[in-house]
Amino acid sequence: MNIVDFDSWGRIDLRPRQGMSPDAYEGLADKAPAAFLPFGNGRSYGDSCHNDGGRLVDNRSRTRILAFDPGTGIISCDAGVTLRSILEAAIPHRFFLPVTPGTASVTIAGAVANDVHGKNHHIRGTFGRHVRRLTLLRSNGETFKCSATENAELFFATIGGMGLTGLILSVDLQLMKVPSAHIQQHTIRFDRLEDYFAMVAQVDGEHEYSVAWIDQLATGRNAGRGVLLAGDHADASCEFPDLPRGMKLSIPVAPPFNLLNRLTLKMFNELYYRKEKRGEVVKTVKWPGYFHPLDAIGGWNRLYGPRGLYQHQSVYPARNALEVTARLMETARQAGHASFLTVLKQFGAQASPALFSFPREGFTLTLDFANQGERTLKLLDRLDAIVIEAGGAINPYKDARMSPQVFDSSYPQWRKLEALRDPAIVSNFWKRTALALPK
Known part of the structure; x- marks a missing residue:
């Protein structure tokens, strides 16, 4: 069947795409080579969630929470359960996701397949560190229970494997016990990029969460100015209601032109920066506003207009991070491009x-x-x-155009994943990067 809502979040390549249910996929006795790809909730920015030569297996119909033990904090879910649904089940019992990305709208299988990270990588590492077990269906009809001790090779390939090792059916995840879901936030405004790098090690050492917003358009003495938002879970006396209701705003259709242009972003950046006081301000904030602020605006990606957006996320070593960060932002400014979401974080040593x-x-x-x-x-x-050049890498599930050579430099171990890839599953991303390289 033709389905029109299989777009990626970047909305670069909009077209009807072939979809099918997991039940229909499981019922196929003979699965054609490279004809399928699991699809979660379309929050990947590029083409890692597309397979235009085949059909997408739509996991959004599988949304059961299979079990939750408030004693241990282990939750078992169907692949299509969103992180928000997990939070809704866990927060009343004072549990929280150990790692959450910038949106709660991703599915748990998508979080596993992309090994997502959050604002506390320096403490908790990636999402995959907290997966206890998963069930994986291969195209030959075999179902595997996978963990660190059972079918371990498939387990570690499926975490971060971008859906290429098979169809995830269920996931067991270890949640984190917290006194409150809400956050005691420490807001620190800084005037230059150098100021951020001078304090980030101490701030990260003192707090569970840490993320900085940067004014990418600022120049001169103010180049790299921004706001550092550190945080920890508030104590049990926090009186906010634990589960806020719904979205406040929705963008139903894309405007005919980009609303997030250089002029509007320059004004937004100035207001955002100036609204924060100098020094360190401590206050308690609701968890959605700290972890998932843009989830309050449905379809916010449409603000970029009919041509969509590209997101560029990179990681690079700490030894030259100040220079690399400044150079990346300056290169974008010189090219006449303005970035709405300019986010800087430190990754820790947890592999x-x-x-x-x-x-x-x-x-x-x-x-x-x-x-x-x-x-x-x-x-x-x-x-x-x-x-x-700095020894870094580009994020594959945020990408829609990196070259095979950049991919190879970023992920020299990709051939090990290719050896474990399910032969019936492939993505546009994998075809234009890995499969374009010599084996």
């Missing part, structure tokens, strides 16, 4: 258990750009070159 994973020790910078065609593609290539 992912995954065979294939983006986070590694160092710093990660995220930039969002409205799609301006060839101008934007040339800029992204220049950003890639800066990161690779």
